[in-house]
Amino acid sequence: MAPIKVLITGGTGFLGTAIIQAFLALPDPSLYAITALDINPPSLGTQSFSQVRYVRSNILQREELKKVFEEARPDVVVHTVAVSPIGPDRYAPYGKKSKRVWDTVFEINIEGTRNVVEVAEEAGVKALVHTSSVTVLLDELDKDFRNVDETWSTGRATTCYGASKTIAENLVLDANKPDFLTCALRPSALFGPNDPVTIPTIHGCIANGETPFILGGNENLQDYTYVGNVADAHVLAVRNLLNSATAAGEAIFITNGEPVSPRDLCLAIWREFDHTPFFQLRIPENFAWWVGLGSEWWNWISGSKGNFSRGVILDATKDRYVNITKARQILGYEPRVGLPEAFRISCQSFKQKFAAQAKT
Amino acid sequence: MPSIGSIAYYATHPTQLRSIIQWKVWHNPVHELDESKETASLQRCFHFLRLTSRSFVAVILELHPELLVPISLFYLALRGLDTIEDDMTIPLEKKEPLLRDFHNILEKDGWNFTENGPNEKDRQLLVEFHVFVEEYKKLKPAYKAIIKDITERMGNGMADYAKNAEHNIAGVNTIQDYELYCHYVAGLVGEGLTRLFVEAGLANPALLKRKDLHESMGQLLQQVNIIRDVREDFDDKRRFYPKEVWSKHVDNFEDIFKPENKAKALAINSEMTLLALNRADDCLYYLAGLREQSVFNFCAIPQSMAMATLEACFQNYDIYLKNVKITKGDACQLMIESTQNLQLVCEVFKRYARKIHQKNNFTDPNFLKISIACGKIEQFIETIFPSQKPPIDAKQNPASAQEAERLKKEAEEAKWDNIYMIGAVVATIFVITGTMLLTAWLAGARFDIAFAQFKQQIGQLLGSGDLRNSTSPKVSPEGHSEL
Numbered sequence: 001m002a003p004i005k006v007l008i009t010g011g012t013g014f015l016g017t018a019i020i021q022a023f024l025a026l027p028d029p030s031l032y033a034i035t036a037l038d039i040n041p042p043s044l045g046t047q048s049f050s051q052v053r054y055v056r057s058n059i060l061q062r063e064e065l066k067k068v069f070e071e072a073r074p075d076v077v078v079h080t081v082a083v084s085p086i087g088p089d090r091y092a093p094y095g096k097k098s099k100r101v102w103d104t105v106f107e108i109n110i111e112g113t114r115n116v117v118e119v120a121e122e123a124g125v126k127a128l129v130h131t132s133s134v135t136v137l138l139d140e141l142d143k144d145f146r147n148v149d150e151t152w153s154t155g156r157a158t159t160c161y162g163a164s165k166t167i168a169e170n171l172v173l174d175a176n177k178p179d180f181l182t183c184a185l186r187p188s189a190l191f192g193p194n195d196p197v198t199i200p201t202i203h204g205c206i207a208n209g210e211t212p213f214i215l216g217g218n219e220n221l222q223d224y225t226y227v228g229n230v231a232d233a234h235v236l237a238v239r240n241l242l243n244s245a246t247a248a249g250e251a252i253f254i255t256n257g258e259p260v261s262p263r264d265l266c267l268a269i270w271r272e273f274d275h276t277p278f279f280q281l282r283i284p285e286n287f288a289w290w291v292g293l294g295s296e297w298w299n300w301i302s303g304s305k306g307n308f309s310r311g312v313i314l315d316a317t318k319d320r321y322v323n324i325t326k327a328r329q330i331l332g333y334e335p336r337v338g339l340p341e342a343f344r345i346s347c348q349s350f351k352q353k354f355a356a357q358a359k360t
Numbered sequence: 361m362p363s364i365g366s367i368a369y370y371a372t373h374p375t376q377l378r379s380i381i382q383w384k385v386w387h388n389p390v391h392e393l394d395e396s397k398e399t400a401s402l403q404r405c406f407h408f409l410r411l412t413s414r415s416f417v418a419v420i421l422e423l424h425p426e427l428l429v430p431i432s433l434f435y436l437a438l439r440g441l442d443t444i445e446d447d448m449t450i451p452l453e454k455k456e457p458l459l460r461d462f463h464n465i466l467e468k469d470g471w472n473f474t475e476n477g478p479n480e481k482d483r484q485l486l487v488e489f490h491v492f493v494e495e496y497k498k499l500k501p502a503y504k505a506i507i508k509d510i511t512e513r514m515g516n517g518m519a520d521y522a523k524n525a526e527h528n529i530a531g532v533n534t535i536q537d538y539e540l541y542c543h544y545v546a547g548l549v550g551e552g553l554t555r556l557f558v559e560a561g562l563a564n565p566a567l568l569k570r571k572d573l574h575e576s577m578g579q580l581l582q583q584v585n586i587i588r589d590v591r592e593d594f595d596d597k598r599r600f601y602p603k604e605v606w607s608k609h610v611d612n613f614e615d616i617f618k619p620e621n622k623a624k625a626l627a628i629n630s631e632m633t634l635l636a637l638n639r640a641d642d643c644l645y646y647l648a649g650l651r652e653q654s655v656f657n658f659c660a661i662p663q664s665m666a667m668a669t670l671e672a673c674f675q676n677y678d679i680y681l682k683n684v685k686i687t688k689g690d691a692c693q694l695m696i697e698s699t700q701n702l703q704l705v706c707e708v709f710k711r712y713a714r715k716i717h718q719k720n721n722f723t724d725p726n727f728l729k730i731s732i733a734c735g736k737i738e739q740f741i742e743t744i745f746p747s748q749k750p751p752i753d754a755k756q757n758p759a760s761a762q763e764a765e766r767l768k769k770e771a772e773e774a775k776w777d778n779i780y781m782i783g784a785v786v787a788t789i790f791v792i793t794g795t796m797l798l799t800a801w802l803a804g805a806r807f808d809i810a811f812a813q814f815k816q817q818i819g820q821l822l823g824s825g826d827l828r829n830s831t832s833p834k835v836s837p838e839g840h841s842e843l
């Protein structure tokens with residue numbers, strides 16, 4: 001039997017690499033022939049695989065993309081490409097100053113997805129798995145979300161990332177039809193070795209001297225997801241669409257299923273880096289909100305870009321966790337690596353990297 | 361007489377006193393038992409029950425009449441077994457066959473046992489065991505079969521442990537051993553009780569299929585007891601903490617009691633707590649399957665107490681020095697909250713999970729795992745009692761959008777109803793008052809005088825000095841003379 005041809009967009013990225021790894025770790029990896037499409041070649045330090053064909057292409061260039069698809073003739077597409085602004089850009093509402101950020105994010109996340117979906121459909125692709133995000137729902141920052149499920153409608157996200165991912169997700173799910181099956185996976189905050197955002201951000205607090213401050217009551221819970229588990233979910237989704245197709249047209253939350261207080265998570269990560277805050281100070285949620293507002297005004301007046309804002313406070317102090325029963329039932333998903341183990345693995349990898357950087 | 365200490369304590373902790381009073385005054389048993397109507401041997405059985413399980417006897421005696429006697433006898437059977445197992449004065453050659461055959465003894469007329477050491481607190485039960493046998497034989501065959509089966513399995517389990525000399529000297533080795541031990545002494549009780557509840561039609565039969573749930577019920581109770589009793593057990597030369605846990609920190613078990621190992625002792629405590637805490641959500645799930653109030657109370661009270669005790673022991677070095685207990689006020693509060701509905705019990709679990717979370721120490725090796733276990737309890741409670749409703753999306757769900765529209769309209773109508781109602785009341789008062797005034801006026805009432813006097817009195821009240829200067833009102837001499 002000829003192998004099933006899988007094309008992964010963003011195939012040299014953080015998640016894309018992990019998905020390739022998950023395919024190659026299957027009991028019979030020869031069932032799948034993988035093409036990794038990315039704007040960047042596999043960079044130094046990240047893994048590349050000899051069994052995988054790497055193609056360099058930009059999803060915003062439709063004609064270029066078409067050629068790749070015509071040549072690769074994939075059966076399945078896994079679309080992971082997206083950009084997520086971090087720091088103050090994450091919270092900036094649409095305006096004169098943030099227009100550039102919003103435009104870039106919208107172009108890549110929405111137009112890029114539109115190109116991939118349309119080109120894939122034209123090229124006779126049978127199934128497409130789209131990496132969406134919990135932010136389509138949870139980025140309504142001033143709200144709590146406790147154990148919410150997929151029956152909650154989206155469309156109220158206020159950040160540019162959440163808003164763009166919502167439109168992209170709708171676009172993908174609307175394209176679902178019997179000969180072109182699509183589904184969207186919504187992972188929560190991803191981390192892992194080589195993780196570009198979560199662990200570096202939390203680790204960065206040590207150098208900034210921010211570790212003693214506890215924002216809010218420390219009783220809120222949030223979801224995190226180990227990249228390896230999200231990769232498993234993508235493999236499961238591909239197999240589902242090619243077989244029973246019960247996931248077709250569905251959006252599915254993917255997390256580690258272990259909601260935890262963000263403060264505790266940070267403390268655990270800092271411990272992995274042998275850091276102990278030498279005192280702890282609780283900052284009440286309401287007070288922190290006003291400080292955030294003040295900081296935003298100061299940034300606006302002074303034209304500087306500070307890290308502290310109301311968005312940061314809301315991100316840290318609200319409940320944001322979801323129910324992954326649907327993933328368990330439809331995909332048979334089970335988070336293989338638990339949070340404590342996953343953070344240990346990831347932080348070890350970062351420690352080695354930091355040590356190597358220190359030497360050079 | 362309460363001691364001066366306790367008076368001082370309750371004077372400074374009024375909420376605790378309030379809970380005690382509330383429980384004593386307001387708690388009505390779901391079912392009441394009139395013991396005087398029972399046979400002499402059954403009364404004697406209840407007497408032993410009071411002696412053996414002081415803490416929960418009240419709840420047992422409030423059980424549904426269908427199960428009251430079977431469960432009481434089930435407890436006594438297990439207590440008899442326990443009394444033989446615990447007694448270190450009985451030689452193994454004698455003990456083992458007794459334990460393995462105890463399920464047959466349950467039906468042996470006139471059987472009793474007088475060879476227990478004088479210090480066994482329940483030895484009298486075995487001395488007069490014939491009263492048990494007499495009552496046991498009257499039970500429905502289905503109940504007898506369940507009690508017999510559990511007694512047999514527990515007896516064999518205990519015999520295996522008694523025979524395993526290594527266990528007696530070195531104690532439990534792996535976590536698996538530890539959980540197996542808890543299975544024999546508590547998990548099996550959970551199974552037996554569940555079968556009794558289902559047989560009596562007082563619990564959801566699906567509970568029988570979820571063996572993990574009733575296992576967790578027993579495990580949580582037993583594990584919490586083991587955590588709390590570490591000092592007492594050690595003084596009695598027993599140890600149930602698995603070697604797998606403590607050997608990560610100390611070489612010999614007795615070392616955890618040394619003051620210099622305080623931090624290690626607390627790390628051991630947190631790993632033990634974690635094992636127990638992971639059972640909590642199963643327990644809530646189990647409680648959701650109980651249909652009858654007295655059965656619910658019977659199961660929920662010990663679980664709430666266990667959660668509270670677990671919290672009291674967590675990161676508390678006192679457990680290695682003395683017996684840590686929850687206060688009587690807290691116990692009464694827990695009983696009040698555990699004898700109503702599942703939602704309140706969930707609140708109790710959540711409250712104590714949060715307390716444990718706040719006591720969690722980030723330098724502890726199991727810090728993150730405990731934090732996750734607490735989160736898991738909260739998430740589970742959210743799945744059975746969601747605190748949020750999904751917003752209604754008109755596009756995807758026109759039916760519920762219409763429903764929302766209708767509700768909004770109804771609320772609007774209700775608002776106007778209220779306004780009309782208030783308007784009507786005001787109007788009625790106005791009309792009645794007006795009619796009365798008119799009638800009075802027609803009858804010759806002098807409102808002008810009344811008004812002038814009223815003004816004058818107000819003036820006096822306000823103490824205005826110009827009272828004398830105030831012109832007396834011009835009073836028209838003639839009244840109305842219609843009447």
